[in-house]
Amino acid sequence: MAPLLAQAPTSAPATPSPSWTDxxxxxxxxxxxxxxxxxxxxxxxxxxxxxxxxxxxxxxxxxxGVRFKGVKLSFKGPEVEICPDHEIRRVAYQAWVEIQTRKAGLLFDEEHDVITEVYDSWYQLFGVLRVLSKTIPAECYANDDDACKLVKVLLESLNDGLRPHLTRWQARFRRWYAAAIAKDEAAARSPQEIQRDFPEYAELVADLCAVNKRFVNFAADLHALAQGGA
Structure with missing residues (x-):
């Protein structure tokens, strides 16, 4: 019988070296x-x-820097046309949300609204819109006419909208109202009934409603601006 020949071990195929384009x-x-x-x-x-x-x-x-369709915007002064970019749309959207979810964005309801609560809401809105105006970078304000216009209109809504009414009426009404609700007979009356006894109630409410109406229209313009003029 022929001797068995030792079989050489088979080795695994060599891995090809990687190419520089592998x-x-x-x-x-x-x-x-x-x-x-x-x-x-x-x-x-x-x-x-x-x-x-x-x-x-x-x-x-x-x-x-991409611009969208122009939107005419104003609060109390002349209309200005703003062609928004993404930064302007952001600020307009945030301002719209803040106004729309507060008393300023809703018409005053004499049957249910309490004037002191309206003033509290307006005071909060004043601070929010002021801070929001400062979120536009100084570079944009200086070099972008549309950003500059938006900041000016936002400040106009504060200085020519909220501030004059609050300056004229808020302190006087709050002082009178605090004394009125402290009386014994006030316990049987609603806040809405008590506030109607304010000596200049009709004039105050007329001015308050005028400011409210401007903010309702202003919020609609901001919404259009946030949508890029769509």
């Missing part, structure tokens, strides 16, 4: 896998990352 994310080898990325793809990834990092400020500035 891109293989999952390459199964027996029970595992390997990831092969050629040098070309690494260089392209690095170049793309650097390009995005350097170009992002310019892309962002371009995106912010």
């Amino acid at each position: 891109l293989s994310l999952l390459d199964w080898q027996s029970w595992g896998f390997e990831i092969r990325i050629g040098l070309l793809w690494i260089l392209l990834f690095v170049a793309a990352s650097i390009t995005i990092k350097l170009g992002w400020p310019y892309l962002r500035r371009y995106w912010r």
Whole structure:
């Protein structure tokens, strides 16, 4: 019988060396896998990352600079036309939400509204709109006519809208109302009934309703501005 020849062990096929253009994310080898990325793809990834990092400020500035259809806006003074970009739309949207969800954005209801509560809401709105106006960057205010117009109209709503009425009526009415509800007979009456006894009630309410109406119209204009003039 011929002697058995020792069989040389067979070795696994050699793994080919990766090419500089290889891109293989999952390459199964027996029970595992390997990831092969050629040098070309690494260089392209690095170049793309650097390009995005350097170009992002310019892309962002371009995106912010996209203008939408003009919207005519005013509170008490002459109308101004504003062609909003994304920054202006943001501020307009936030201002619209703040007005729409407060007493200033709703017509005064003599049967149910309490004047002191209206004044509390107006005071809060004054602070919110003032802070919101300051969120527009100084660079935009200085170099962008439309941003400048929006800030001026927002400040107009405060200085020519809320402030004159509050200056004239708020302190006088609150002092009178505090004394009125402290009386014994006030316990049997509603706040709405008591406030009607204010000596200048009709004049106060007429002025209050005029301010409310301006804010309702102003909120509608801000909503159109936030939608890009749609």
